[in-house]
Amino acid sequence: MRAGRGTALPLAGLAVGVAALPLLGSVFADTVMALAGLFAIVAVGLNLLFGYAGKISFGHNAFMAMGAYASGILTTGAGLPPLGALVAGAAGTGAVAFLLGAPILRLRGHYLAMATLALGEITIIVSTRWTEVTGGLTGIPGVPDFRVLGVAFDTKTKLYYLIWAVALGGLCLSFRVIDSRFGRALRALGAHEAAAEALGVPVVRYRVQVFVLSAVYAAVAGGLYAHFLNYVNGTFFDLPVMVELMAMLVVGGIGTRWGPIVGAVPLMWVSQSLGRYADYSLLIFGALYGVALLFLPRGLCGELVAWAAGRRGGS
Amino acid sequence: MLSLLPLLVVNGVVFGAIYGLNAVGFSVMYNATNIINFAQGEFLMLGGMLTLLFYGDGRVPLPVAAAGAVLATTLIGLLIERAAIRPLWRRRAKDWTYIFMLFAVATVVPNAVMLAISRDAATFPAFSGTRPLALGPVTVAPQAFWVLGLTAVVALGLYGFFTHTLTGKAMKAIAVNRRAAAWMGIPVERMVALSFALSAGLGALAGVVVTPLITTQFNIGLPFTLKGFAAAVIGGLGNIGGAIVGGLILGVLEALSSAFVSSMYGDAVTYGILLVILLVRPSGLFRPLVELTEEEI
Numbered sequence: 001m002r003a004g005r006g007t008a009l010p011l012a013g014l015a016v017g018v019a020a021l022p023l024l025g026s027v028f029a030d031t032v033m034a035l036a037g038l039f040a041i042v043a044v045g046l047n048l049l050f051g052y053a054g055k056i057s058f059g060h061n062a063f064m065a066m067g068a069y070a071s072g073i074l075t076t077g078a079g080l081p082p083l084g085a086l087v088a089g090a091a092g093t094g095a096v097a098f099l100l101g102a103p104i105l106r107l108r109g110h111y112l113a114m115a116t117l118a119l120g121e122i123t124i125i126v127s128t129r130w131t132e133v134t135g136g137l138t139g140i141p142g143v144p145d146f147r148v149l150g151v152a153f154d155t156k157t158k159l160y161y162l163i164w165a166v167a168l169g170g171l172c173l174s175f176r177v178i179d180s181r182f183g184r185a186l187r188a189l190g191a192h193e194a195a196a197e198a199l200g201v202p203v204v205r206y207r208v209q210v211f212v213l214s215a216v217y218a219a220v221a222g223g224l225y226a227h228f229l230n231y232v233n234g235t236f237f238d239l240p241v242m243v244e245l246m247a248m249l250v251v252g253g254i255g256t257r258w259g260p261i262v263g264a265v266p267l268m269w270v271s272q273s274l275g276r277y278a279d280y281s282l283l284i285f286g287a288l289y290g291v292a293l294l295f296l297p298r299g300l301c302g303e304l305v306a307w308a309a310g311r312r313g314g315s
Numbered sequence: 316m317l318s319l320l321p322l323l324v325v326n327g328v329v330f331g332a333i334y335g336l337n338a339v340g341f342s343v344m345y346n347a348t349n350i351i352n353f354a355q356g357e358f359l360m361l362g363g364m365l366t367l368l369f370y371g372d373g374r375v376p377l378p379v380a381a382a383g384a385v386l387a388t389t390l391i392g393l394l395i396e397r398a399a400i401r402p403l404w405r406r407r408a409k410d411w412t413y414i415f416m417l418f419a420v421a422t423v424v425p426n427a428v429m430l431a432i433s434r435d436a437a438t439f440p441a442f443s444g445t446r447p448l449a450l451g452p453v454t455v456a457p458q459a460f461w462v463l464g465l466t467a468v469v470a471l472g473l474y475g476f477f478t479h480t481l482t483g484k485a486m487k488a489i490a491v492n493r494r495a496a497a498w499m500g501i502p503v504e505r506m507v508a509l510s511f512a513l514s515a516g517l518g519a520l521a522g523v524v525v526t527p528l529i530t531t532q533f534n535i536g537l538p539f540t541l542k543g544f545a546a547a548v549i550g551g552l553g554n555i556g557g558a559i560v561g562g563l564i565l566g567v568l569e570a571l572s573s574a575f576v577s578s579m580y581g582d583a584v585t586y587g588i589l590l591v592i593l594l595v596r597p598s599g600l601f602r603p604l605v606e607l608t609e610e611e612i
Contacts (some may be wrong), residue, residue, distance in 0.1 A: 103594045110351035113414050114544050115593045118586040125583040243422050286422030293416050
């Protein structure tokens with residue numbers, strides 16, 4: 001509860017920082033931060049699923065891909081307006097997650113991790129080979145710029161604002177969820193499923209709901225990514241995306257409010273600053289989050305909170 | 316199409332044996348630690364890639380290169396246990412930490428191989444020539460017999476190990492109850508290290524025998540991880556004989572589906588089989604060697 005009231009100030013600070021960044025006039029900075037925002041959106045959703053409800057997913061890259069393809073196909077093929085396509089993609093992906101959620105979330109731990117990993121791989125393989133719908137390896141070129149209420153987001157900087165507006169909205173929503181009755185039930189569920197059930201938490205319904213919510217976060221990010229690149233290709237959502245997301249979550253702090261943002265922003269800077277060393281990206285990400293697991297088991301945010309609590313002289 | 320059936324089954328059995336060997340690697344580690352090794356397929360990849368590295372273009376005799384690769388992979392397995400797993404073990408980290416850590420290992424290892432050895436697909440010669448042997452209606456590559464022979468030896472050896480030796484029984488005891496095992500005087504950390512060495516060595520062996528049949532590349536680990544896990548689950552996680560049978564079932568299913576259903580989606584079909592098994596019958600067809608009541612996360 002205490003943490004619930006302390007979020008307004010950091011949130012305002014983050015919003016000001018995000019709004020001020022383009023004043024630097026660096027398109028590179030805007031681009032990197034736009035990508036960081038996209039990954040932060042997915043990470044916020046994953047954090048709800050994994051950090052609070054304790055359900056691992058190595059397959060959320062699949063939901064990103066579904067959102068991206070929905071935006072790409074519906075805007076280029078069906079001529080839907082971008083916002084309509086984004087909403088349809090989010091709803092469709094949510095429906096897929098709903099159908100998959102009930103059976104797959106019965107699995108725990110290692111089994112769930114493997115099952116979601118398989119799910120992600122299946123989605124990416126199908127997306128790159130189902131040529132009639134997805135364009136196969138060619139992908140879907142010519143995705144139009146995002147446009148809503150007559151405002152066209154036709155530069156990286158404008159899109160950066162849009163992405164971060166969504167990311168901050170998603171973050172606020174996650175705070176609301178965490179502090180709600182639902183959020184407390186999720187934490188109970190994550191701590192001990194049987195005990196939560198005994199206390200009257202509707203375990204199956206809640207874990208499916210949080211799975212759907214996290215899938216929708218991923219789909220929205222995927223859809224925005226399609227407009228960001230004006231192009232969709234399944235290979236963009238292959239396993240490396242999942243590795244980056246996991247690294248962001250672990251480094252930022254799993255099960256902390258700010259962890260996804262704190263992890264996403266610096267790691268995206270790292271990954272985009274490698275230049276001709278881009279080949280080393282996955283090596284660095286894997287090593288980074290392995291090292292974080294060893295030395296920062298609670299992530300940057302979790303360790304900071306623990307340190308502050310220690311300084312206050314309390315437990 | 317049906318005339319192809321014997322050939323498909325034989326091919327399925329050969330690849331199934333490899334999945335089975337991989338599944339055995341999963342099972343060995345699971346029996347000692349309850350850890351599912353997300354990097355299991357990477358050991359198989361290392362076996363093939365390191366043999367290639369040592370073999371060069373024939374500078375070193377193939378058997379020596381292969382033995383060196385298996386030894387090196389075993390050492391890498393020990394190193395992973397020492398550097399990445401033991402610290403978690405000592406602070407009694409939660410199960411998910413191991414999953415994430417091994418996922419990190421499965422990211423670092425192939426990328427290190429890509430940068431340090433090669434990013435290209437390659438292979439080395441079969442052990443005893445390539446002249447196919449006629450076996451009734453089908454012809455079989457001699458390498459296939461190496462695969463099947465090795466699988467049989469490994470399965471029998473490990474079965475004996477887990478049921479008849481004190482070390483094998485001690486390993487199982489750790490999985491059942493780590494603390495009680497330690498109280499009984501079992502050197503828990505040494506057993507965990509041994510299980511990593513064993514499953515790394517087994518994975519490398521599988522990689523060595525299968526590479527002449529396929530081409531190997533830095534990124535083949537993940538498919539073998541998923542398929543090996545599928546085989547292990549079919550066979551009842553931890554059950555050595557079950558792992559081999561699970562591998563054979565998966566291999567034959569894969570061969571048949573690629574011929575009779577569609578080969579367009581390749582591995583996606585096999586992963587689909589894994590998903591269905593996990594959803595319908597996660598306990599597998601056979602009893603696990605170590606029965607656990609609940610896997611905590």
